[in-house]
Amino acid sequence: MYGAPRNATVISATDDCVLWALDRVTFRRILMDYTFTRRRMYEKFLAEVPLLSTLNDYERSKIADALESCKFAPGETIINEGDAGEAFYLLEEGEASAYKKGVDAPVKRYRKGDYFGELALLNQAPRAASVVCDTEVRVATLGKDGFQRLLGPVEGIMRREKYEGVEGGKGKKE
DSSP states (O other), rough: OSSSSOOOOOOOOSSTTTOOOHHHHHHHHHHHHHHHHHHHHHHHHHHSSSGTHHHHHTHHHHHHHOOOEEEETTEEEEOOOOOOOOOEEEEEEEEEEETTTSSOOOEEOOOOOEEEOHHHHTTOOOOSSSEEEEEEEEEEEHHHHHHHSSSHHHHHHHOOOOOOOOTTOOSSOO
């Protein structure tokens, strides 16, 4: 597939093995089609996120290429209060809630298009709250390096916006 000599031999453990093969051109075409479709899906999603609405198409496409999708089950914890921030999260599907230690009720609820995880990355501080899934959730994640490199144009907006963050008990922020 990559124009390099084979470096492994595969031997079937059974006699009734069926082998499928793809030539390089077909493999690359499938990969390119998938990449293009995935980029378009994320560009459309990112255009609907108010925070990212000021970005141009090129900036959104760069972010779309860097995003990774993760699924979580109801009751599963996405981030834990006090942990180091390693990623920024955009909620694609489902609902989740933020909880702070010592507070019984959620301090924030998240729905499609909401984001969290930015405080720890912006301030290089521990996570301000835990985020737990209320339903099955799919998030798009952007790692720390990608966040700093690609979200520079909206970092000022994130710092400026006057949301009541979880530090105060409600709002948009982590």
